[in-house]
Amino acid sequence: MADTIRPKGLDAQGCIAREGSLGRVPAAFRPVVAAARDRILDVLGARLHSAYLYGSVPRGTARVGRSDLDLFVALREEPTEADRDAVRALGAAVDKEFPQIDGVGTLLYGRERLLSELERYDLGWFVACLCTPLLGDDLAEYLPRYRPDSLLARETNGDLARWLPRWRERIEGTGSGAAGEPARRPLVRFMSRHLVRTGFTLVMPRWQGWTSDLGEMAEVFAMYYPERAAQVRTAARYGHEPVGDPDLLRSYVDDLGPWLAGEYARVHGVKAPRPD
Structure with a gap:
């Protein structure tokens, strides 16, 4: 596809x-x-x-x-x-x-x-x-007109590394048992969407287009990073249908997230810090 x-x-x-x-x-x-x-x-x-x-x-x-x-x-x-x-x-x-x-x-x-x-x-x-x-x-x-270039990629999603420690704190705050599942579902939806969008904007300047559809974003990302395609497709699915799986959340902050943050910084640089 x-x-x-x-x-x-x-x-x-x-x-x-x-x-x-x-x-x-x-x-x-x-x-x-x-x-x-x-x-x-x-x-x-x-x-x-x-x-x-x-x-x-x-x-x-x-x-x-x-x-x-x-x-x-x-x-x-x-x-x-x-x-x-x-x-x-x-x-x-x-x-x-x-x-x-x-x-x-x-x-x-x-x-x-x-x-x-x-x-x-x-x-x-x-x-x-x-x-x-x-x-x-x-x-x-x-405001100006915007092109899908590296500057836009950097300034929209080039701060993932700064978010990851906060994400870990939020995950820890839900605990590990079944009682924390309702609190983990919105985290899964939020983090899944954030990671898919970051993956898409990583490759957006090469693709030279725009979409807000999570599934399409994942497929565009897969064209350039097939070795990570399955993870991002999974995140796109859970962005629509979240589950309360703590292992999934840990994989986001321990594997996919750090890799994506590092690759993003290598390709586009790091987003200028904001006051908040």
Whole structure:
């Protein structure tokens, strides 16, 4: 399968095309999106600069009862703890009300940081290419076009080595018995997706295309690293259907993760440090 995948996801100028749109939101999720939009306005008011959807819902691939709702919110100023508490409460309320979704995740940043030079090829790219405008003034209008090059690869996923110690701590915190399985499932989903996306962006400049589909990402990676293909394909599967296997998590932080971090640094370098 891998050798049949051809580059895609670019516009006529060879830049990454913005994915997703409100028109692609499946009918079952439209009431969820409408409720989230209204509550963001109610909760943040004049502090809100803009809000976006990202992930499977605006791409039109969300599954009822299985997919989460991903929100990205930009404030006029840097967010406070009260802002973070407010959006967490908003997400919990929307998740409780709508069985169509399996959780709500909200990323919250200030406008100045999103448009900063430091974030131009990370959070800025994320907004411009992966986010669908929902409310306010679209920040993409102030950002450049992006190509699938080594700079973008480095600044999006070139920090895996910094994450691995934190991942180990989170795994240890779940314990080793069956009682920790519910806590390990979301870790498996999160880490699986992170590793697959990192594997994909490692080879993205050679492939010269873009995709957000985990299965396709794994197959593109397999074209260039067949010796690691089985591990990344497995991670793509568990990114959709997570299990609570502690051995799988340990393999991520003891084998696949360290190898991927080292290879990433060798090929693209290390991401510039962020304040948080």
